[in-house]
Structures are given as structure tokens and as C-alpha cells.
Amino acid sequence: MSESISDVMMVVGLLFDLMGTIGLVRLPDVYNRLQAATKCVTLGTCLILVGLLVRNGFDALGVKALLCALFVLLTSPVGAHAIARGAHISGVLLWEKSVCDAYLADRTKERSGEADAQTKNA
């Protein structure tokens, strides 16, 4: 029973991995690629690791697999956020059909706020 559940989880996780990397190749700009690839591949790898836990139970291998899954689940979105922020600050443009860039508006607002503070101090 637990073996078949684990098989299903691992196959679903592998398909998520494959879909994520297909998105990485097919989508038009950095930000689209980032969100497709990061979410799919994070979930896929976590499913593979949790499938390992389900198959083995809570022995040394299973607990370490759970630990690794939690670690990937915590760190991968942080890394993706850092890359998106770095890409935006380094000036990579959005796809020409994108409709909204809220972070650019926030950054210009922040910058004008800093300028106001500097003029007040002067």
C-alpha cells in the first residue's frame, strides 16, 4: 500500500520536474521562466523526497528525506525572489506584452521618497 502511494508521488513529482523545465525553455522572459520553473521544480523535488519518506517510514533515510524536503521548500522561493529582485535592479526588461510592472512603480516611489528626505535634511 505505502509502496504504491510512494510510486504515485514520485511519478507525479517527476512529471512536475519535467513540466517546470519545459516552462524554463518555452516561456518568453526571465520573470515568466522564473515563476514556472521555480514553483514546479520545487514541488516536484519535494514530492520525490516525501515519496521516499512514505516508502521507508521514519527511519534514518526517511527522516533525512523529510528534512531535505522542508529545506528545499524553505530556501527555493527565497532564492527565486532574490534572483527576480536582482534581475529587475540590473535592468532586465519585461516581455513586451507584459501589462503591469508594480515593482518598478514601488522603486520609483521609494526613490522619490529618499529624494524628499534628502531635501528636507538639506
Place this chain on the structure above:
Amino acid sequence: MSLIAFAMWVLVIASFLCLYRIGKGPTPPDRIVSIDILGTLIVGFCAVLALATGQDFYINVAIAWALLSFIGTLALAKYLEGRAFHE
């Protein structure tokens, strides 16, 4: 086809798609995203290897790889911003 062979084929194909994006570019953030994703795929590889061989040190390799890949991604993202670490 057994589960292990299927898992290996899917992960190899996914890794080659990542390598295609690393090679093609066109901007540095594309390559950094691909390197990050490749690191996460390698964690999956280690899990499948642990299942195939039944030895649990592959999971230790996976944990260490996830940690180092995260630190590397953060360093590359900060490099992309063009600032120092304390800012």
C-alpha cells in the same frame, strides 16, 4: 520500464533542457535561474539514487547540495544587483 529507470530518464531530459537554457541565455539572470533549477534537480537525482541503492548517504549529499546551491544562488543574485553584501 521500472520506476528507477523512468525517474532517471525524466531527470536526465529535464537536466538537458536546463543546460539548453544555460547555453542559450540570453541574459545573465536566465543562466542563474537555470543553475538554481539544476541544483534542485540534482537533489531529486540524489533521492532517486538513495532509492535505487538503498544507502542513505545519498540523502546527506542531497542536503549538502541543497544548502550550497541556495548560498550560491543568493551570492549570484547579489552579484546581479551590483552591490556589497552589507547593503
